[in-house]
Amino acid sequence: MISSHALDLAQTLVRMNTVSQNSNLELIHFIRDHLAKLGVKSRLTYNADKTKANLFATLGEGKASGIILSGHTDTVPWDGQDWTMDPLSALVKDGNLYGRGSADMKAFIGIAVSHAEQFLASDAPFAVHFAFSYDEEVGCFGVKELIADLRDANIRPLACIVGEPTSMVPAIAHKGVYRYKCCVRGKEAHSSLTPHSVNAIEMAARVVGRVRDMAEGFERDEPRFEGFDVPFSTASVGQFHGGIADNVVPRDAEFRYEFRDLPTANAAQMQSEVVAYARSLEPAMQKVAPQTGFSFETICEIPSFLGSKDDAVTRLAQELSGEKGTTLVAFGTEAGLFKNAGIPTVVCGPGSIQQAHQPDEYVSLEQLGRCEAFMQGLASTKAFG
Ligand SMILES: [Zn+2]
Secondary structure (H helix, E strand, O other): OOOHHHHHHHHHHHOOOOEOOOOOHHHHHHHHHHHHOOOOOEEEEEOOOOOOEEEEEEEOOOOOOEEEEEEEOOEOOOOOOOOOOOOOOOOEEOOEEEOOOHHHHHHHHHHHHHOHHHHHHOOOOOEEEEEEEOOOOOOOHHHHHHHHHHHHOOOOOOEEEEOOOOOOOOEOEEOOEEEEEEEEEOEOEEOOOHHHOEOHHHHHHHHHHHHHHHHHHHHHHOOOOEOEOOOOOEEEEEEEEEOOOOOEEOOEEEEEEEEEOOOOOOHHHHHHHHHHHHHHHHHHHHHHOOOOEEEEEEEEEEOOEEOOOOOHHHHHHHHHHOOOOOEOOOOOOOHHHHHHOOOOEEEOOOOOOOOOOOOOOEEEHHHHHHHHHHHHHHHOOOOOO
16 A cells, blocks of 8 residues: 555645646656755756756765666646546545546656655665656657756666556567658649649658558568567558648648657668658659658657666566566657667556546556555665666
C-alpha cells in the first residue's frame, strides 16, 4: 500500500493543469521549492519563450555519478472526452487514483520526489538524478534541451529509468515515431486547360502512393522483431487537404504522414526515400511552372529505443520491481533519446498505458505501492553494475 506522503504528492501534481499547450512552471517551481527545502539545487532549462521548463536535480552531491529517474510533466488534453469526474480532481476511489496524468505519468514523478529524503540519506554508491521534462506528449521536445544541458555541464549519468506506465515491468524496446508534413505547390488553371497547369493534388497523391508502397514493403520484406503487436515498421498518411472547386486545377495540397520504425530499422532513411521520390517529380512540374514543387516540414522525431536484458539498469529495475522478465511497449518515450546520448536506459513505471490518454484515466494504488517499494529499494541499493 502506498504511504499517504507519497500519495499526497502524486495528487498535488495531478491537480496542476499541465496539458502540453499550457505552461508547466507551476509544477516545476513546486518541485524546485520542495527540493530547495532539502538543500537540493535544481537546474532548469527553458523553452524559447520561457513558459515551460525541464528540471534536473542531483540527490547525493559528491557521488561520482548517478541514476536518472525520468518523467514528463505534461499531459494530453481532455477536450471532448467523457469524464465522470473533474480530470484535475485527483480523486481516490475504489483502490485507484483518478485524474489526467495519474498514470501518464505524474504518480511516478510524485512518488520519486516523495523519496527525496531517502535518496539524500542513502549510502548507495550512486546519486539519484531527477529529470522532469516538458512537451513530451507533443514530440519529446523538452528532454532534448535537458540532455543537451547535461552534455554542456559535463554531467554523465550512469543510467536512466523512464517511469512511463509499464505496469512496473521493465521494458527494453519501443518503436520510433517520425511525423512529417508535405506541402505541394502546383499551378492553378481552368480545368479545361490542364496541360498548362500542375495539379497539386495529383502530385501529392503520387507521393502518398509511395508512402503506401513503402508500408507494404515493410510488411513484406522487413526482418521481424518479435514481441511487438505489429512486428515490422509501419507508415501511414493521417491527413490530406487540397483543392477548392471541381473545375479548378488545384494549386495547393498538403498531407501529413508518419513512420513507426522498428529499433532495427532506420527512419531517417525512410524519410530520405520520400523526399528523393518527391524531388524526382519536380523537373516535370517545373517545366510547366518553375515555382512549383514540394516542401517538407518535420512535426516530430522520437527515436526508437533498444535497451538490453543484460544492461545493469535492466537488472536493477527487475530486482526493484520484483519482475523476472522484460517487455516491449507499443508507445514512444524519451528512452531512445537518453540511450542515444550514451546512457543505458530502461522504461519501468506504475500503471497501464491502457488507461493513459483515456477518459477517467487512473492508476491503481496497488501499482503505486509497487512503485514506492521500487523507490525504497533504489534508496537502499548497495551496488550497481
Ligand atoms: Zn507518457
